[in-house]
Amino acid sequence: MKKLLSLMAICALLSLQQSDSKAVVDHLAFLAGIQLNGSDPTDIQVKDERFYDRVLKDQSLGFGESYMAGWWDVDKLDECMFRIFRANIESRFKKTPSFYWAYLKAKLLNRQDKEGSLDVIHQHYQLGNDLYRAMLDPTMTYSCGYWKNAKNLEEAQIAKYDLIARKLNIKKGMRVLDIGCGWGGFAKHVASNYGAKVIAITLSENQASLAREVCKGLDVEVRVQDYRDLNEKFDRIVEIGMFEHVGVKNYREFMEICHKSLQDGGMVMLHTIGSNTSTLLGDAWIDKYIFPGGQLPSIAQIGKSVEGLFVMEDWHNFGTHYDKTLMAWFKNFDAHWAELKDNYSIEFYRMWKYYLLSCAGAFRARDIQLWQVVLVKNGVLGGYETVR
Numbered sequence: 451m452k453k454l455l456s457l458m459a460i461c462a463l464l465s466l467q468q469s470d471s472k473a474v475v476d477h478l479a480f481l482a483g484i485q486l487n488g489s490d491p492t493d494i495q496v497k498d499e500r501f502y503d504r505v506l507k508d509q510s511l512g513f514g515e516s517y518m519a520g521w522w523d524v525d526k527l528d529e530c531m532f533r534i535f536r537a538n539i540e541s542r543f544k545k546t547p548s549f550y551w552a553y554l555k556a557k558l559l560n561r562q563d564k565e566g567s568l569d570v571i572h573q574h575y576q577l578g579n580d581l582y583r584a585m586l587d588p589t590m591t592y593s594c595g596y597w598k599n600a601k602n603l604e605e606a607q608i609a610k611y612d613l614i615a616r617k618l619n620i621k622k623g624m625r626v627l628d629i630g631c632g633w634g635g636f637a638k639h640v641a642s643n644y645g646a647k648v649i650a651i652t653l654s655e656n657q658a659s660l661a662r663e664v665c666k667g668l669d670v671e672v673r674v675q676d677y678r679d680l681n682e683k684f685d686r687i688v689e690i691g692m693f694e695h696v697g698v699k700n701y702r703e704f705m706e707i708c709h710k711s712l713q714d715g716g717m718v719m720l721h722t723i724g725s726n727t728s729t730l731l732g733d734a735w736i737d738k739y740i741f742p743g744g745q746l747p748s749i750a751q752i753g754k755s756v757e758g759l760f761v762m763e764d765w766h767n768f769g770t771h772y773d774k775t776l777m778a779w780f781k782n783f784d785a786h787w788a789e790l791k792d793n794y795s796i797e798f799y800r801m802w803k804y805y806l807l808s809c810a811g812a813f814r815a816r817d818i819q820l821w822q823v824v825l826v827k828n829g830v831l832g833g834y835e836t837v838r
Contacts, residue, residue: 471502482537484530491525492533498522509543514735514808518800527803528777531811538817548734561743562697574741575654578793582633584786585779590633590660593691593721594772594820598838603778606771611639614688616837617764617824618717620644624685627651627711629677630692634661634670641668649684651675680707686717693722697745698730701755705825709759712827718760720823722747723772726816740805746818761829764836769819776810 476486485493496502498521504512516522524530534540586592587604595606596613614636620626622645628637631650634657640646648670652658661672687708696704708718725746731737732744747755756762780803783790787799794802812818824834 471506472499475502475505478539478542481542482533482539484533492530493524494530495523496521506543507546508548509546509734510540511548511734511738514739514801514804517804518739518797520800528780528807528810528814531808532814533811535812535815535817560697560699562695562700562745575652575657579633579656579660580793581783581790584790585783587778589635589639590664591635592632594723594768595775595778596768597771597774603775603782606775606778607635608639611636612643613837614690614719614721614822615640615644617822618686618688618719620646620686623647625649625683626686626688627680627684629687629689630695631657631661631672632690633657634664634672636688636690637661637670637672638665638668641665641670645669646686649673649682651677651680677704677707680711682711683713684711684716685713686719687712688719688721690719690721691723693720694744694746695741697743698747698751701747701751705755705759708825709827714828715830716827717763718825718827720752720821720825722821722823724748724752724767724769724819724821726819736805739801752823756825760825760827762823763826763830763834764822764824766822766836766838767819768822769813769816772820773810773813776806776813780806780810 479486479494483492484490487493487495498516498519501516501521504516504521506512508515582590582592587595587602587607589604589607589611591607591610594610595603596610597606598609600606600609620640624644624646626637626640626646626648628648628650631637631652634650637648637650641648646669648665648668650661650665650670650672652661652672652674653676655674658672658674661670665672693704712718723746725748728748728750730745732741732746736744753762783802783806791799809818813820826834
């Protein structure tokens with residue numbers, strides 16, 4: 451009964467004229483345990499009255515853009531976003547015309563084809579290496595760390611690399627493909643510690659250049675290459691934080707290429723952020739400012755893509771570890787801002803802060819997940835021994 455009355459109140463508020471947008475936003479904030487202009491560190495401080503209309507008009511996009519513009523602020527942005535995600539406030543908004551337009555384009559177009567896949571490279575991964583050096587740990591790892599026994603970010607990232615190597619039972623002399631290799635951290639780890647022969651591919655020239663330096667002297671070949679151009683065999687295939695850029699229309703092709711590229715009994719590691727629901731669209735603000743064309747897979751979408759190709763031997767969720775990783779990244783970014791500010795604007799600072807801390811809040815709220823999925827061509831005879 452309480453839920454029914456709450457929904458009736460929301461519907462009534464949403465039917466008010468635009469001049470009453472402050473009352474609507476105030477009520478939505480209340481549902482998340484947030485008070486507008488309140489005294490709690492998680493309370494939103496409104497600096498510009500245009501904030502209210504903008505949030506109702508453009509929802510997630512308007513909320514993020516108004517933060518970038520300085521129309522609102524909050525002392526604990528990550529905890530504020532945690533409350534918003536935990537209360538599932540977004541589901542209480544009506545779909546806008548821009549949502550339906552984006553959905554139609556997602557249905558009709560393949561934004562992650564070969565040409566489209568370069569959009570996120572140019573906008574995000576080709577940002578200066580100075581930014582990523584300042585934000586990341588010494589291994590230059592831009593994916594979720596494994597914090598089970600780690601005391602700091604670098605230990606968490608090395609532990610993640612070692613966890614993957616052990617899950618895949620990588621041995622000396624094995625030929626390993628690293629799809630979306632970043633700055634070469636994993637390639638270096640398994641080449642130097644496990645004696646693997648690594649082919650590492652990326653679409654970013656900046657990443658490839660630094661990865662070659664990082665892996666100098668090791669049995670690692672770094673290429674600027676699309677995964678769709680592969681035509682060779684490997685013992686193991688690793689994808690760490692790249693599957694989010696593949697796109698649902700390409701999931702099956704990605705898996706078919708992995709299957710074709712593996713020796714019998716070969717293994718794939720899928721290390722990806724995951725969604726609790728199957729969708730065609732990502733968050734509007736993230737899509738515009740951070741990861742163009744980014745899309746989080748669901749369990750159902752991954753399952754459909756691997757059906758008939760692989761045996762799923764292990765599925766590990768440690769999404770809460772991404773909360774700690776993102777908070778560590780923001781701490782580094784914020785601490786080094788004085789060194790970066792000559793190359794990036796204050797709007798960029800607010801954009802990057804919103805990106806890192808809102809994502810931390812989403813993982814904390816269990817709104818999104820981090821999965822490691824072990825897929826084996828023909829399965830492991832006698833059974834797979836899980837590693838944690």
